[in-house]
Amino acid sequence: MRVEVTGRLWRLGDNVDTDILFPGRFMTLGGASKDAALQGLAAVDPELAAMAPGDAIVAGRNFGCGSSREYAALALRDLGLRLIVARSFARIFYRNAINVGLPVVTLDDVDDLPDHGPLTVRLDTGTIVDRAHRRVFRTQPMPDFLIDIISKGGLMAHLHATLAAEQGRRPAEAVTR
Amino acid sequence: MGDQAPGTLAQQILGAKTGRAVQPGEIVEVDVDIALTHEVLGPLTFRRFEELGVELWDPDKVYVTIDHFVPAATAQQAENNRVTEQMVARHGIRHTGFYDGPSHQTLAESGLVRPGHVVVGTDSHTCMAGALGAFATGIGSTEMVSVFARGRIWFRVPEAVLVSVRGRFAPGVAAKDVVLHLLSRLGTDGATYRSLEFGGPALADLPVDERLVLSNMAVELGAKTGLVDVDAATLAYLGITDHASPRLNPDARYADRIDLDLGGLEPLCAAPHSPGNVRPVADFAGTVPVQQAFIGSCTGGRITDYRAAAAVLAGRRVHPAVRLIVTPGSRKVYRQLVAEGLLDTLLDAGAIVEAPGCGPCAGLQAGVLADGENAISASNRNFQGRMGNPKANVYLASPATVAASAVTGEITDPREMLACASK
Ligand code: SF4
Numbered sequence: 001m002r003v004e005v006t007g008r009l010w011r012l013g014d015n016v017d018t019d020i021l022f023p024g025r026f027m028t029l030g031g032a033s034k035d036a037a038l039q040g041l042a043a044v045d046p047e048l049a050a051m052a053p054g055d056a057i058v059a060g061r062n063f064g065c066g067s068s069r070e071y072a073a074l075a076l077r078d079l080g081l082r083l084i085v086a087r088s089f090a091r092i093f094y095r096n097a098i099n100v101g102l103p104v105v106t107l108d109d110v111d112d113l114p115d116h117g118p119l120t121v122r123l124d125t126g127t128i129v130d131r132a133h134r135r136v137f138r139t140q141p142m143p144d145f146l147i148d149i150i151s152k153g154g155l156m157a158h159l160h161a162t163l164a165a166e167q168g169r170r171p172a173e174a175v176t177r
Numbered sequence: 178m179g180d181q182a183p184g185t186l187a188q189q190i191l192g193a194k195t196g197r198a199v200q201p202g203e204i205v206e207v208d209v210d211i212a213l214t215h216e217v218l219g220p221l222t223f224r225r226f227e228e229l230g231v232e233l234w235d236p237d238k239v240y241v242t243i244d245h246f247v248p249a250a251t252a253q254q255a256e257n258n259r260v261t262e263q264m265v266a267r268h269g270i271r272h273t274g275f276y277d278g279p280s281h282q283t284l285a286e287s288g289l290v291r292p293g294h295v296v297v298g299t300d301s302h303t304c305m306a307g308a309l310g311a312f313a314t315g316i317g318s319t320e321m322v323s324v325f326a327r328g329r330i331w332f333r334v335p336e337a338v339l340v341s342v343r344g345r346f347a348p349g350v351a352a353k354d355v356v357l358h359l360l361s362r363l364g365t366d367g368a369t370y371r372s373l374e375f376g377g378p379a380l381a382d383l384p385v386d387e388r389l390v391l392s393n394m395a396v397e398l399g400a401k402t403g404l405v406d407v408d409a410a411t412l413a414y415l416g417i418t419d420h421a422s423p424r425l426n427p428d429a430r431y432a433d434r435i436d437l438d439l440g441g442l443e444p445l446c447a448a449p450h451s452p453g454n455v456r457p458v459a460d461f462a463g464t465v466p467v468q469q470a471f472i473g474s475c476t477g478g479r480i481t482d483y484r485a486a487a488a489v490l491a492g493r494r495v496h497p498a499v500r501l502i503v504t505p506g507s508r509k510v511y512r513q514l515v516a517e518g519l520l521d522t523l524l525d526a527g528a529i530v531e532a533p534g535c536g537p538c539a540g541l542q543a544g545v546l547a548d549g550e551n552a553i554s555a556s557n558r559n560f561q562g563r564m565g566n567p568k569a570n571v572y573l574a575s576p577a578t579v580a581a582s583a584v585t586g587e588i589t590d591p592r593e594m595l596a597c598a599s600k
């Protein structure tokens with residue numbers, strides 16, 4: 001699976017937690033939206049409120065630590081971010097990102113990534129290509145079954161297919177995001 | 178040692194579920210014994226689940242609570258609570274904990290968990306059930322939709338870290354200080370993807386209440402789960418006498434080993450804005466005034482916690498500039514506070530006692546902080562904004578340290594007060 005980052009790469013530090021990515025006060029049925037992420041991030045650095053579709057986040061260690069709130073991954077996806085690259089991820093966030101169809105890549109030398117796209121990422125081979133600077137970064141290939149979930153747009157769509165195949169149980173109708 | 182010797186607790190549990198020996202790094206799919214959700218993430222989870230148009234795989238394996246928005250502080254919270262009640266009725270779910278305390282505590286008390294179970298919840302502190310010998314971990318809402326439909330989940334079999342405890346706590350030191358110590362040594366990602374497993378001779382002296390703290394904060398170290406070896410005390414807590422429980426094998430292949438003398442620990446405190454920002458409480462002496470002190474949450478709201486706090490508060494008054502907020506960890510704990518006379522001790526000292534539940538832990542109600550305020554809390558997280566205000570500061574410590582700080586109005590080592598009390 002191929003991911004294209006066309007916009008800016010926003011740099012964040014270590015231990016970006018879920019209370020920053022999605023402040024608790026927004027966590028009700030009516031409160032979930034990408035604005036929550038923008039407000040949370042802006043509380044750390046007002047400039048981060050300018051994140052836009054096509055952009056990516058480049059972070060340090062333990063990105064997404066803390067709560068299991070999937071809203072954190074959902075809000076970043078809904079912002080139109082193409083990719084999160086981090087030295088390491090907190091495990092629940094990592095799974096949540098995949099489950100909502102937001103590509104995540106673990107990379108040690110994040111500091112060498114450029115500040116702007118284009119970047120082409122292949123999850124199956126674990127390569128990140130920075131054509132402008134003629135550089136290729138190598139990381140762990142992602143297992144096929146996870147790529148399958150991301151490429152279907154997330155676990156909901158994947159689940160419709162699995163259920164249909166597994167039990168012959170008919171899903172009601174196409175998934176709404 | 179051949180492959181027949183029992184592996185780590187995580188390997189044993191996932192292996193039993195898979196029906197063969199499993200190795201770290203392998204991906205396995207296993208049956209779920211208990212799926213937990215609550216009113217914050219439950220409504221979203223149920224709504225997505227209903228899009229699938231299938232039945233819940235097993236309503237008797239689902240546990241649902243209303244514990245964060247108790248009682249509701251806004252109309253939106255009230256709506257979440259109402260939807261949660263509707264969903265429980267609609268899907269025939271019998272096991273619930275409504276307005277009874279944080280889900281992890283009420284689940285532990287419910288008697289539903291058994292050693293060897295796989296427990297998942299849409300809440301990161303689901304790992305607390307590890308103290309009862311269950312492979313327990315937090316998952317997101319969509320992943321829970323999948324569990325609701327199929328009753329199964331995939332895991333990468335984790336490497337494990339053995340924390341072996343020996344010795345006895347000095348007065349004023351508690352399980353919370355053990356976790357803060359581990360956080361200072363390993364950092365907030367020191368156990369990422371790993372199973373943190375607690376064993377050793379000192380375990381026998383640790384009441385299950387205290388073991389629950391160790392498992393609860395495993396996620397603060399990044400761990401997938403925090404398992405504690407099972408013994409007679411665990412079974413008694415669960416109200417059973419006999420169970421074929423997986424037992425910790427210290428000779429299993431652990432990726433890392435930590436040997437800890439409890440007698441060498443001192444009261445510790447995590448400064449803002451990370452649970453890993455740990456220093457001895459003594460280092461803060463006279464430097465950090467506090468306006469709020471909180472004893473409660475799934476980490477610090479059990480009877481052992483209130484006994485420790487009451488030992489400090491007995492015959493003393495909370496500093497006039499401090500609000501001491503208490504939210505008992507469950508209705509059962511609340512009753513026990515009454516029965517043991519501890520509620521009087523807390524009230525006499527000036528505590529504000531609120532409903533059993535999450536209280537101000539996540540900044541959703543019941544004690545949001547003002548700009549620039551400092552809180553000292555027996556809970557588990559001090560991220561920026563955690564108590565509802567990004568311009569406030571949260572310090573994490575044991576219930577004894579929180580109580581001592583509530584009395585003096587600044588972060589204070591509880592040993593000073595315990596020494597006076599015993600004179
Ligand atoms: S008490 Fe705090 S940490 Fe525990 S479940 Fe409630 S909000 Fe989460």
